[in-house]
Amino acid sequence: GQNIDQPTEMTATEGAIVQINCTYQTSGFNGLFWYQQHAGEAPTFLSYNVLDGLEEKGRFSSFLSRSKGYSYLLLKELQMKDSASYLCAVRDGDYKLSFGAGTTVTVRA
Amino acid sequence: IAGITQAPTSQILAAGRRMTLRCTQDMRHNAMYWYRQDLGLGLRLIHYSNTAGTTGKGEVPDGYSVSRANTDDFPLTLASAVPSQTSVYFCASSDSGGGGDTQYFGPGTRLTVL
Numbered sequence: 001g002q003n004i005d006q007p008t009e010m011t012a013t014e015g016a017i018v019q020i021n022c023t024y025q026t027s028g029f030n031g032l033f034w035y036q037q038h039a040g041e042a043p044t045f046l047s048y049n050v051l052d053g054l055e056e057k058g059r060f061s062s063f064l065s066r067s068k069g070y071s072y073l074l075l076k077e078l079q080m081k082d083s084a085s086y087l088c089a090v091r092d093g094d095y096k097l098s099f100g101a102g103t104t105v106t107v108r109a
Numbered sequence: 110i111a112g113i114t115q116a117p118t119s120q121i122l123a124a125g126r127r128m129t130l131r132c133t134q135d136m137r138h139n140a141m142y143w144y145r146q147d148l149g150l151g152l153r154l155i156h157y158s159n160t161a162g163t164t165g166k167g168e169v170p171d172g173y174s175v176s177r178a179n180t181d182d183f184p185l186t187l188a189s190a191v192p193s194q195t196s197v198y199f200c201a202s203s204d205s206g207g208g209g210d211t212q213y214f215g216p217g218t219r220l221t222v223l
Contacts, residue, residue: 042199042214101151
């Protein structure tokens, strides 16, 4: 299997910025995904990186460094609805997704 | 609205019983997947199918079987349920099994084995 590490929990204030880091070790690499999962719901796609650099999508941005086995998800202008788990997933050489355990973000007023 | 449906939403099952979790997608996606999600472990791949008529084993296949008779349906069967199979099960699909295609998830089935 793959080794994917991300922090278990993070807390931030409404309107602030939070950065969720993800490090990985994988046999082959075919992209890194970030998903958002609200409690009791299905994961929903947020972003995809396959080349090094920053991908920006509104308030959310995702960064990848393949040489370092590192990615982060940046959430700006935090809103209460952003309270959720954020899952880092790596697609390996066989095109299978392996997921980290997820980071639970709590946004406080 | 196109998407993935799963049934049942939740189920309590006695150990030793047989159970089939259903998954149907209407997006004409070629690839489908079954994951289980357990607290602290994240999503783990059980079985997958890259196209109708083919299946493959994921990270945790023991105790589970799948079939893919057509594009839309991908049922997951527990032949003889055990308490360690208590989990939330998610079905997902993607346009193909490779490239940058995104996996889309169904709403999940919460299964409790007593």
